[in-house]
Amino acid sequence: WGFYAFFKKSLPIGPNQGFLLEVLILLVPALAYLGWLSSIGENHFLDSPRNAWMLIGTGAVTAVPLILYANGAKGLQLSTIGILQYIAPTMIFLIAVFAFGEVFGPARAIAFPMIWAALAIYSYSLLRTRKQNRQK
Template sequence: MSAHPENRAGLWVALASFVLWGLMPLYWHLLKVVPSLQIVAHRVIWSTLLVVAWLLWKQGRGWLRAALAQPRAAWMLALSGALIGFNWSLYIWAVNAGHVVESSLGYFINPLLNVVLGVAFLHERLRRAQWIAVALATAGVIWLTVQFGQPPWIAICLALSFALYGLLRKLVAIDAVGGLGVESVYLFLPALAVMVWGEAQGAGGFLPLGGAPGWGLGVDLLLVFGGALTALPLIGFAFAVRRVPLSVVGLLQYIAPTLQFLTGVFVFHEAFDRDRLIGFVFIWIGLAIFAIDGALRARRTGVTPVAAASEA
């Protein structure tokens, strides 16, 4: 697969995208001085400008009209935009509130929750190995709930919002970057209103626009560049998924939550005792079964890059 130059480029771009996603907690932690809602507002504003500029360059001024001409695209992308906005907000708050490990759990659970939603909404059928994987992950979540007296709400909400986002995007026939562009346009004005409101109330400090002392030029630049870090991995993923088999992408996706988990434990020194380890081990075993089953099935059926792109 990787012998072909285009496939090799796709593999490296996919790897870079997942590594960037995995190291995001380190970046958002640099912005800890900024309120989480303001970080999200800036993330939306600057990523919107970048993504829309990209689409104008690649597709011309008619890209938005063409995207919204798809059946059901207008309201479904508005809903998926709301879900991804909620996901970003919860994730950034969790990272800066010391919940990186639990956040990583959400993205470990996410692939298995995607399977469950496929059964519930798309009438897909699970193979025996997939049922076992889902059962093990469920056992892990139940264990964590019993041990700590409440469900891991951050992980569950992150996994559920992202899985529902993926379901909606699967039902809309639009490419990843074009869909993100429409979602960004929907979110832009609310994000701009949040930023302006924050500046007016003294909760902001960008440049500073509202007369507050400001966060400093370094933080301002990090906020702006955060938009690029939002858009670039997704653009890279869209590039890579058309060139790399789905079985490979499926295995690479675990790089991001693994790096998030390692960051939480070894960089931010978050608590990870034996009880948490037991719950995670159930989920990791389930993921291993899920990934191995997917790789074996892809090998038997001979998934091509084109099929990978359409399924992803």
């Protein structure tokens, strides 16, 4: 994700045009894969209208957050984007533990707080540096 964020931020085109470029690049292998599945008789994506609409719907559900991310990434510093990218895995981890009863062993009990402590220290130093730069 770090490289993706850097790539998105450094492109000399707008976020929506960049997203369109990504989709067009990935369209070729996706269509080739669907064609290959059809050729071997395993294309269950398009065997009924319901499945076809579900495939189209998953594309739309995936596209909306990516477009929002692309538009937001242009206005943020890479360090901020990096910190924000810890939110989704943390939420997945918390849902796994509290909603699905995932085992929270000793290794995780040590690693999880250490990761967030490191993020807190980094965020604090980043904010402190920004505050000092504004005062100059």
